[in-house]
Amino acid sequence: MRTYQFESSAEAGFWGRCRQGLLLAVLLLVFLTGMRVWLVLGYAPADTAALKQDWLHALLMGLRFDAKWVASTLLPAWLLLALAQALPGGLRRLLDQLLVRVYAPLAVAALTLVSIVNHFYFGFYLSPINPIVFGLFEDDTGAILSTVWRDYPVVSGTLAWLAATALILWLAGRSRGRSAIAGWGKPAQALMVVLTVLGFTLLARGSFGTFPLRETDVAVSTNSFINSTVPNGPQALYTAWGIRKEMDLGRDPYAGLKRFGFKTPLEAAHALGWQGDDEAALARSVSTFAKPSLSAPRPHVVFALMESFGRELLNTQDPVANDVLGRLAPHFDQDYYFSRAISIEHGTFPSLEGLLYGTPISPLTQSGYGYKPFPFSAVKPFKDAGYKVVFITSGSASWRGLDRSLKVQGFDEVDGMQRILQRFPNATTGTWGVDDDYMFRFASERLAEADRKGEKLMLFTLSVTNHPPYRLPADYRKRPLDVNRLPAHRTADTRLAQSIMETYQYANDSLGGFMDRVKGSALASHTIVTATGDHNSRSIFEYPDSSILPLKYGVPIYLYLPPAMRPHGKVDTRAWASHRDIFPTLYAQALGMAPSWWAGRNLLAPASRPTAVSFIQDEGGQGIVISDDGAAQNLTRPAYLRWNGDQLQPAGANVPEALRAETRRAQAWLALSDWRVRRAALAEKR
Template identity: 35%
Template sequence: MKPAIARTLTTLVHGLLRGLFRAWVLVVPLVLALSLIRLGQLAYFWPTGFHVSTTDLASVVVQGFRFDLKVSAVAGFLLLLVLPWVSGKVQGRIATGVAFLYVMLSLVNLHYFGFYKTPIDSLVFGVVEDDTSAVLQTIWHDFPVIWTLLLALALTAGSVWLHRVLLRRLRPDTVLQSRHIAIQLALAIVVFFALVFAGKGTLREMALQRQHLTVTTSPFLNDMVPNGPIALKYAWDSRGQSQNLQNPLVGLKAMGFNSPLAAAEALGLPHGSEAEVKAALTAHEPLPPGTPKKNLIFFLMESWSAEPLLYQSSQFDVLGRLAPTLMDPTKACHFSNFDSAQPGTHPTLEAILFSTPITPLTMGDVGRKPIPWSIPKVIKDAGYQTLFVTSARSGWRDLNRVLAVQGFDEVVDANNLKESYPDATLGIWGVWDSYVFKYLDKRLAAQPKDKPLFVFVLTSTNHPPYDLPADYHRVPRDMSLWKGETSSDTLLLNLDTYHYAADLLGGFVQSVQSGPLKSNTIVAATGDHNVRSFGMYAEPARRYLQRQVPFVIWGEGLQCGPQQALPASHRDMFNTLLPLIGVNGPYVNAGRNLLRTPQATPMDAPRTLFFQGESRNAQGQWQLGNKASFACSSPPGAQPAAGECQFNASDDQQERARFGLLDWNVRSSLKK
């Protein structure tokens, strides 16, 4: 070999070996820091009285370590482009920056789990898509920002200290330089593939992926597996999929179906062609002749969780004037085993209005064109005047523009309410909810009798930082009657804002029930999602409460039927409400009519669907397509007999088919 070539080869091998050892010296402190945060997260959120086996706990720690090793090795691998050639000082700065980034992401993941009860997901991008100033104010007010930053700096400093110790001990810049070039080359190959397999997360099996986050039957423990970087990566992947509608089969294939025809067959729907499937998705039974059209006032109540209703009493009042409206079964149907569609307000709003598991759907070009099956459009086409009212600012997520296109004649928000009521104070998220109800009373009184009205109301006061008007008198409660978790430091504040919003709703319902519109007006209300203050729901006995929100319908002469205690969810609401108010049209059969006796068909089965890929039946809940994730959990009095609580493959297939068809309907109809 010529001397010049030999020198070049030696330089390259020395550089590669130096970079590889530097990468591994970086990986070790990163893995240690991420693993420490996971252990801290487990301890920080561990629910009182929650017991698991040592084996399950060890599985979580080990699997978490594997994901920590994976993301750290990926960082080391990517940095091979620079680590072989930079100075020791620059190398130290790189290590500091990467350590702080990884530590900070995992601490954000910790607080994100505390808020949403899930690792970082696509909702995290709301930081820039929502009112960023309001989001940051809420974060500052509601989270220990200073302590989190100090902890991040401390963990980063510890990682940098360990990095320097390893550098001194292992001397990666000079190791083995006296050895023969062949030995160095062989070692470089071995160390390189060690880094590759660490980034893969395994030696023999397929690389660690999202499905490997499930290692126990406890969703709480499984949520402890992902670190911040991997959770953000999966959130980014999900967001990318939701933003690209060009491939209509993406969602179907993710659910295990190669075509909409196969999914329709699993649901017992006509499946001779795609056109036949689409027609079946919007086909409805004819309404009885002469069915009168009624006003519909629908409330999507911010963070209106179901659990507080379980403890309602005169000594533990969380409902105020709403409580007596729930007593008469001929005037109120309360569906008490009911789940939300999404964990956040905007995703839930889109799921309800557009029957879409894809979110955010309407923030781009899609939102600028009418969606044919949009709920307000269907109701408007049936001859209604349509109105969206919120105590928040409608510029949030471009609602003011999107909703006007999707069938609402008017959008009234905090700014309009401030103009109508000069005494209203604009806070972080908008005005107090009381101004919404003042406006509704006035608007209903002025509505022409020959023009039915549909109002969709979005409240906002029951939201962090849980502020209330200065003239609101907080209600004393006997907290010994609260049988839920008590670890949240905002529990009491949250119960106050919960009562405030529920009491206002109750006052409105009572006003309608005693007024001239009582015979031709339906009022309905649900929550957009559960709220973090009420617990982690880690124990199997409480797990069914994790997604639960109330759903109540008020009206004259209601026949509530036998489904009030059966599993149901947001997808069922407008399949129930539209026939009740005399509206037919091309809305999607996302769910079932809860006022009817359920039929023995897949489309009528009493199950819930959480649009992030979970379902629940009378026995328990599971991630779609993941048998190992099934967890037994049912409301008191509804527990299945011994041996009956197990994963049902038929239920899973049908829910995967439903989810896949809803996804396909959106993509195939709205792609450019």
């Protein structure tokens, strides 16, 4: 009597075994697709039934993910089977039996088990497997297992898993007999082996494009439920594990404080001038916001975070010979441009989280800590003041889980390239999403719609076009650019420099078009717009040392205020600043809220000895502070720098006392920021 196992090597032969492997791949594809259909039938909301085209896209993209995992699972066995043909008969048969009796059953069992677990996990969390799953090993494991046993069909599910595994293996083993390929000549057989391996490799990669199939590809629809059905169980677990490896806060909320030289949060607070002695009161003070003023003007507020909008490239602006700003140039002249600012972090996602949550720990919202709202989300004061809070990106809304995490943290809507393409079906696209001009056109329409509805809108946008691989829309008319206008420390790759300058110009020109529309409409009287870069322009400049640290991490901060809201006194746009100062400025101007005692400052108000402070990892440790007195890197073990003209050099033993004091305050700010996040995150995990 034949079992579920494959027939012996002698019966099958190499090509017969290959045929069994192909049949196994097809059966696994059918199983994984069937699991997706089961999930949709079990959990799909009724209002998604009409989205037939989106469901078709989800099914096709899901099939690509299924093929990726089937190919990735079987490719190692396929290669070993092919290589085994060069081994002596005994070793070849041993390897064959190991693949058939050990590897194949374990591989099939693993894929089917994770897929079934993903189905029931979805039923509880309305999400594919995510980092919360690892709480099984961190929380009360016994209590969790007891709940699973009580609330889920563990016995019948286990039986279904074993039955599915056995059935797939048995059906694959039913393919018997000699393959026709066995009669081909050796060169033809060798070519077939190579083509088969290449085919499996391509399926495992999942894409012909620049990037392999990846997490952002799950965004096939503007409906988050449809997108959540695209990844299969193995893909969801793989993504969750990657996030898990990136983020583990341990169990000590004081860990960050200690790194910056403070024993307690009170000690750090006292370094910033706080007078209290109650840690609970301090926690409330740094984790909550003042109430918006009832008499505040409450204009629309737009925050544009621009990909790679670095300050040094902007410094080369020449409207005739090197127009890197395009339509944005006159707005920089007319409005406020803070020309000595640095970014909060040196990457898009860390900067995004640093701005929105004031966190020196990233990725935070992707991890298991980000599934509950934080009281210090930067958009909370706008929500409390009755604003509708909307996020728009020209990239995928599911990038880094934004479509989920932003809604948890207070955003009402999260729109990405799929929503923009619905509005502009002919929009040009690149590797990372639609081109930025269409995002800004979409944002303009969203503001006009808010006016019609009587809404107050807080709009946060994230651009993507100025990102490698660099390309321009075919219909964009370039303005003059001259690589020779760049400073000597630019990259030696002139072609790369030219392409970066072109996309930099395009992105800025798109933002300039948005400002043209705002100022040319009724929005001009009741809309605040600020723009900055997520980080400096990378690849185009080389920074071998810290002598030009402010340019290495420099980004512009642009601010437009309606004429009636502009301050009467002179604004010092040359004062040192950083990303941490932007939201306090917006709170002050839009909501009438005074800046917190411990965080950033209002850029429009006079400041005594302003500093630019950042979370950036530099010189082996976290944190940077820059001021007129000099700079310090690696604030866990500060390395001090002094000005020598317009460049910095090591201070040695001759460190100004003012710089030491500024560094101590910056350390205290980083320490409290770390403690605030750890305290909230670890409390949620308990």
